[in-house]
Amino acid sequence: MNQPIKVEKTLTINKPAAELYRFWHNFENLPHFMKHLKQVKVYDAKTSHWTTSGPLDGTVEWDAVITDDRENEFIAWKSVENADVDNSGSIQFRPMSHDRGTEVKVVTEYNPPAGAVGDAIAKLLGESPKQQIGDDLSRFKMLMETGEIATTEGQPKGRK
Amino acid sequence: MKAVCWQGTKKVEVENVPDPKILNPRDAIVKITSTAICGSDLHLYDGFNPTMKPGDILGHEFMGEIVELGSGVKSGNARNNGQPLAVGDRVVVPFTISCGSCFFCNRNLWSLCDNSNPNAWMAEAALGHSPSGLFGYSHLTGGYAGGQAQYARVPFADVGLFKVPSELTDEQVLFLTDIFPTGYMGAENCDIQPGDTVAIWGCGPVGQFAIRSAFLLGAERVIAIDLVPERLQMAKEGGAEVLNIEEVEVGEALKEMTGGMGPDSVMDAVGMEAHGFGLEGFYDKVKQAARLETDRPNVLRQAILACRKGGTVSVPGVYTGFVDKIPMGAFMNKGLTMKTGQTHIHRYLRPLTERIQKGEIDPSFLITHKLPIDQAPHAYEIFKHKQDNCIKVVLKPNEAA
Incomplete structure (x- = not known):
């Protein structure tokens, strides 16, 4: 059995909580800024299907269900029973006073099984899951605040 | 292209x-x-x-x-x-x-x-x-x-x-x-008041704009410090009095030129490379503790020691890592303020x-x-x-x- 992985990360985003909540609540938006998600398909108000973007044979999929949902404040979700990867997550939106935006806190937890699927997850998350969640959250902030995600991929360069 | x-x-x-x-x-x-x-x-x-x-x-x-x-x-x-x-x-x-x-x-x-x-x-x-x-x-x-x-x-x-x-x-x-805004912000960061003398280390492009900006912002005198003759000449053309670090002891000269007070504000327009300050292996090390080679940030040290009590240290010069032996005692006991930034x-x-x-x-x-x-x-x-x-x-x- 692999160790459970739990990470928390907080970031302040210069947008109203309602706007951030709305965007995140549509899980199909998550792959825009979450590097390791290839696709999320929303089935209905509660359930969705998540696919990671690992190497070909390393792709992992699961169904998830929303377990708690308070408008403009909080969303929690978890994988359904018997999913390949037992995982859960939540996001909290806390408006700041004095025009200082919204404090966003993300918590994710994975309980990867032993074997190939567990190894694929471990590979996907790399050595620093906290770093990766942090980077995802930074990209969420960029997208919300500026409408795009800063990149240099595809720019010209000289010979290496 | x-x-x-x-x-x-x-x-x-x-x-x-x-x-x-x-x-x-x-x-x-x-x-x-x-x-x-x-x-x-x-x-x-x-x-x-x-x-x-x-x-x-x-x-x-x-x-x-x-x-x-x-x-x-x-x-x-x-x-x-x-x-x-x-x-x-x-x-x-x-x-x-x-x-x-x-x-x-x-x-x-x-x-x-x-x-x-x-x-x-x-x-x-x-x-x-x-x-x-x-x-x-x-x-x-x-x-x-x-x-x-x-x-x-x-x-x-x-x-x-x-x-x-x-x-x-x-x-x-x-x-x-x-460089024009950089020199200008360096001068703004000096918090220039009427009658002030500003000392600027470095007569490169940023220093040249800092000299002229200090005057635009109301400085009474600007003293520019360097060692390259044509740069000192250009500083002089901008209205500065100049000191060649190869010819004078700068701290002593500044005190003499300002009636013992020291300049009201000082500016480091040189930065990390002035005295062989170097970083190595940075890229690989950011994931761990950064290992840094430091040398002597001479300009910054000299500027802090020269500044009059209660004065301002402006640092438009670029630094990337760590510097050793900043005279924090002088900085604290003289009640200085430092302003910097890209x-x-x-x-x-x-x-x-x-x-x-x-x-x-x-x-x-x-x-x-x-x-x-x-x-x-x-x-x-x-x-x-x-x-x-x-x-x-x-x-x-x-x-x-």
């Missing part, structure tokens, strides 16, 4: 590379008419910034004509009188990349933009937090391809690109991209352009060399070694060699 590429320590090459493309909706492509080599490019040239990679396109002081706009470049901004950008506009490009909508941009702290550095993780590991992305200035600040090239891609064009008045020449407005270029574009239009300053005084882009390797060498009286080189990338 042709571009000046970093290929290792003391090695730049003019290479043919693909033209830049629009990558994000708020990008623009600028055809570059004039581009300069900055003293901070020499930090890269000398290999002092370990997050450079071979093939990186250098340059962060550039201007030109908009040839393409992304679909998301729509709104104007106050700096451009609310006028939206259009293909064909003649613009200068701030070296700091700023989104215009984060906490910091909203507070006029443009060089601290939260959203323009795709490698923020690297900067956060090294500095605690990430400054804005910068053109042509290492991967720590985004690794954006720079402007010593025929074309450049400019992110957040709707925020950064500044339309320049047609009656002003490239040579008059080019330095709005960095320049908030956007803040200064309009007011400084107006000063140029009014004839209060003509930034073109600084230029000693105009060369075609093919001569960039030669230009780096003469600038580095201060040969041929070189103080500032401007390259013309789209003119025939």
Whole structure:
């Protein structure tokens, strides 16, 4: 059995909580800024299907269900029973006073099984899951605040 | 297109590379008419910034004509009188990349933009937090391809690109991209009061603008310190009294010149490389503890010791890592204030352009060399070694060699 992985990360985003909540609540938006998600398909108000973007044979999929949902404040979700990867997550939106935006806190937890699927997850998350969640959250902030995600991929360069 | 590429320590090459493309909706492509080599490019040239990679396109002081706009470049901004950008506009490009909508941009702290550095993780590991992305200035600040090239891609064009008045020449407005505002902010950070004397270490391009800016901001006297004769001469032409560090003991001389008080404010316009301060192995180490080689930040030390009690230390000079043996006792017991930062270029574009239009300053005084882009390797060498009286080189990338 692999160790459970739990990470928390907080970031302040210069947008109203309602706007951030709305965007995140549509899980199909998550792959825009979450590097390791290839696709999320929303089935209905509660359930969705998540696919990671690992190497070909390393792709992992699961169904998830929303377990708690308070408008403009909080969303929690978890994988359904018997999913390949037992995982859960939540996001909290806390408006700041004095025009200082919204404090966003993300918590994710994975309980990867032993074997190939567990190894694929471990590979996907790399050595620093906290770093990766942090980077995802930074990209969420960029997208919300500026409408795009800063990149240099595809720019010209000289010979290496 | 042709571009000046970093290929290792003391090695730049003019290479043919693909033209830049629009990558994000708020990008623009600028055809570059004039581009300069900055003293901070020499930090890269000398290999002092370990997050450079071979093939990186250098340059962060550039201007030109908009040839393409992304679909998301729509709104104007106050700096451009609310006028939206259009293909064909003649613009200068701030070296700091700023989104215009984060906490910091909203507070006029443009060089601290939260959203323009795709490698923020690297900067956060090294500095605690990430400054804005910068053109042509290492991967720590985004690794954006720079402007010593025929074309450049400019992110957040709707925020950064500044339309320049047609009656002003490239040579008059080019330095709005960095060194004029940098010298000006360095002087602003001196908190100049009527009757003040400002001492400025470093008579390179930033120091030259700092001297003139200090006078624009009401300084009574400016004392400029360097060791290169032609730079001291240029400082003198800007109205400064000058000290050659090879000829006098600077601290003692400053005290004598100011009736024993010391200068009201002091400025380090030299930075990390003055005395062999160096970083090594930085890129590999940001994930762990940074291992740094430090040397003697002589200028900063000397400036702190020279400053009068209750005075201000302004640091426009660039530092990347750690410095040893800062005289904190002097700093604390004399009740000094330090102000620093990468320049908030956007803040200064309009007011400084107006000063140029009014004839209060003509930034073109600084230029000693105009060369075609093919001569960039030669230009780096003469600038580095201060040969041929070189103080500032401007390259013309789209003119025939």
